[in-house]
Amino acid sequence: MCGIAGFAGLGTPAEMARAWVRTMCGEIVHRGPDGQGCFVSTDGTVALGMRRLAIIDVAGGWQPIGNETGTIQVVFNGEIYNFRALRTELERLGHTFATHSDTETIVHGYEEWGDRVVKHLRGMFAIALWDSVRQRLLLARDRLGIKPLYVWSHLGGLGFASELKALRSLPTFEARPSPAALIRFLAFGYVPDPHSAYEGVRKLPPGHTLTWRPGCGMQEQCYWDPRVVERTDIGEEEAIREVRRLLEDSVRCHLESDVPLGAFLSGGIDSSAVVAQMSRLMDRPVKTFTIGFDEAGHNEAPHAAEVARALGTEHTELIMRPDVDQLIEDLILWFDEPFADSSALPTYLVSKLAREHVTVALSGDGGDELFGGYTRYWKAQHGPTLPDALGPMVRRLAARLPHGARGRNYLLNLCRTREGQYADTVALPLLPWEGGVVRSELVTDGDRFEMLLANLFHSVRDRDFPAQMALVDVMSYLPGDILTKVDRMSMKVSLEARVPLLDHPFAEFALSLPSRMKFRGGVGKWIFRKAIEPLVPASVLARPKSGFAVPLGQWFRGPLRHRLQALAQHASPVFQYADEASTVRILEEHRVGRRDHSYLIWRLLVLNMWLTKQDSQT
Numbered sequence: 001m002c003g004i005a006g007f008a009g010l011g012t013p014a015e016m017a018r019a020w021v022r023t024m025c026g027e028i029v030h031r032g033p034d035g036q037g038c039f040v041s042t043d044g045t046v047a048l049g050m051r052r053l054a055i056i057d058v059a060g061g062w063q064p065i066g067n068e069t070g071t072i073q074v075v076f077n078g079e080i081y082n083f084r085a086l087r088t089e090l091e092r093l094g095h096t097f098a099t100h101s102d103t104e105t106i107v108h109g110y111e112e113w114g115d116r117v118v119k120h121l122r123g124m125f126a127i128a129l130w131d132s133v134r135q136r137l138l139l140a141r142d143r144l145g146i147k148p149l150y151v152w153s154h155l156g157g158l159g160f161a162s163e164l165k166a167l168r169s170l171p172t173f174e175a176r177p178s179p180a181a182l183i184r185f186l187a188f189g190y191v192p193d194p195h196s197a198y199e200g201v202r203k204l205p206p207g208h209t210l211t212w213r214p215g216c217g218m219q220e221q222c223y224w225d226p227r228v229v230e231r232t233d234i235g236e237e238e239a240i241r242e243v244r245r246l247l248e249d250s251v252r253c254h255l256e257s258d259v260p261l262g263a264f265l266s267g268g269i270d271s272s273a274v275v276a277q278m279s280r281l282m283d284r285p286v287k288t289f290t291i292g293f294d295e296a297g298h299n300e301a302p303h304a305a306e307v308a309r310a311l312g313t314e315h316t317e318l319i320m321r322p323d324v325d326q327l328i329e330d331l332i333l334w335f336d337e338p339f340a341d342s343s344a345l346p347t348y349l350v351s352k353l354a355r356e357h358v359t360v361a362l363s364g365d366g367g368d369e370l371f372g373g374y375t376r377y378w379k380a381q382h383g384p385t386l387p388d389a390l391g392p393m394v395r396r397l398a399a400r401l402p403h404g405a406r407g408r409n410y411l412l413n414l415c416r417t418r419e420g421q422y423a424d425t426v427a428l429p430l431l432p433w434e435g436g437v438v439r440s441e442l443v444t445d446g447d448r449f450e451m452l453l454a455n456l457f458h459s460v461r462d463r464d465f466p467a468q469m470a471l472v473d474v475m476s477y478l479p480g481d482i483l484t485k486v487d488r489m490s491m492k493v494s495l496e497a498r499v500p501l502l503d504h505p506f507a508e509f510a511l512s513l514p515s516r517m518k519f520r521g522g523v524g525k526w527i528f529r530k531a532i533e534p535l536v537p538a539s540v541l542a543r544p545k546s547g548f549a550v551p552l553g554q555w556f557r558g559p560l561r562h563r564l565q566a567l568a569q570h571a572s573p574v575f576q577y578a579d580e581a582s583t584v585r586i587l588e589e590h591r592v593g594r595r596d597h598s599y600l601i602w603r604l605l606v607l608n609m610w611l612t613k614q615d616s617q618t
Helices: 014-026 083-092 103-120 164-168 179-188 236-254 269-281 301-311 324-334 344-355 367-371 375-382 391-400 408-414 418-426 454-459 465-475 477-492 504-512 526-532 538-542 552-556 561-567 580-591 598-617
Strands: 002-008 035-040 046-052 072-080 123-131 136-141 150-154 157-161 201-203 208-213 217-222 261-264 287-293 314-320 360-362 496-498
Touching: 002 014, 002 072, 002 123, 002 164, 014 035, 014 046, 014 164, 035 072, 046 072, 046 123, 072 103, 083 103, 103 123, 103 136, 103 208, 150 164, 157 164, 179 477, 179 598, 236 269, 236 504, 236 526, 261 269, 261 344, 269 301, 269 360, 269 367, 269 526, 269 538, 287 301, 287 344, 301 314, 301 538, 314 344, 324 344, 324 477, 324 598, 344 477, 367 465, 367 477, 367 504, 367 526, 375 418, 375 465, 391 408, 408 418, 418 454, 418 465, 454 465, 465 477, 465 504, 477 496, 552 598, 561 580, 561 598, 580 598
Parallel strands: 261 287, 261 360, 287 314, 360 496
Antiparallel strands: 002 046, 002 157, 035 046, 072 123, 123 136, 136 208, 150 157, 150 201, 208 217
């Protein structure tokens, strides 16, 4: 595990290139505090750098790693869980290994299979590989987008990095905010792939490779797509056994480590299933960690403690009343681009707690997307809709009602398509007349609420609607929000977070199952629940779904109240994008308790803080 950074084709002499890539690595030292390495071609055309968090082959796994002749060089962020099997196969094919690290299997795998090496890798990864013979740079990102990789295009060359802060350190980088990306942020609460907050920078999409050659530019290619996973016609009992088998196999792979290892435990279905399986596979009690807030309704610690007792884990919990004002000052800006999932705060705190005891922690992320665990799936699937002929008339009626009128938002949502109603569960409207705050002249047709997820839904139109919703989440919300949050908050404290439910054999099987095995009796995850019945306490399955929530509403009326007052000031940079009158209105409605606008206010606050930082750095 580490962070990677580098560039190609920026016209730098070798010594300058070496200085630049070292500076880039210095910006992501938190991702790898155990050491640094770099490779620079003799002419300075290509520079690869990395910061290492030593997990496997602690003594010998330093990067970059090359082949026997040094013509191939690799830096890599992540873990390859099948590296031992790959090593055996490659040695049989005549390759000689100099280390025991998983990174070296990428080097020899590329020699054997070329770019198709990524299809042989089981794990989470962001890879940069330079082939000096063929004069080509290969970048790759894992199938589900667990590990990040940003790519900056510049004058026929490129820069790449695990985090934007490394790209910002390049002397030739121009940090120009992307209005289109920031408007999408106000809708989703994160900047969706492949966009980034800066012009000229994009995220390499999950399941993609990118190649670059001098004078030939960049070429991107998809090697894995959740939409083309073959559907299965398996029976229910066999499916339950297969989910159980794949879960055990995945967790076993994810226990590969030469350093202390534990798990996050919330007491919910997914984290409990992972910890229960770990307990069966490990020869010592699992170290588990949870945090709770000292506010009623926002403390999952008792549920986690109950599961920990039942599974016999070595459990550590921390109940906190954090200095919220100071915490958000640090965390909001850590993401380098606007990111408004407020559960990033407890994710950071539990990562910090875990890092005091272990270097690797397993989490239960991904189960809701794969098995239909979100309550919004049921809501969007069974919500009422209007006949097409009535929609425009009711929409005009609702638009004429005053803001805050009872039933106005319900009528607006009633007029939407099923896809639009689903968007209403994961996004906020942009236009003021719909309840948003974005300046109307900035909203394009593609930003209209009905269109936010239209292209993704269109690409999966051959599936039933429950499957469509889950696939859209796998392609958008999962990499853009959930995995971004876990990666940045765990890496901030140099903790490796692993997600066994997103092991691609497990994920592919889950995606292949029909919706009737996931949704039953108004509850999602039916097949997963049946599979883990023998593993987890009965209370886990009986407990209703709950998120990793924070008391935003209380904070906005308490320790963060002064930030809302500052947000309403006429000179606030957020008004480059937000309509001032609409923003002031929603702040006042929230202040007096007329409406709860916590999510929208949080996004405005995040964007305002990010823009303020940009202004201070120019």
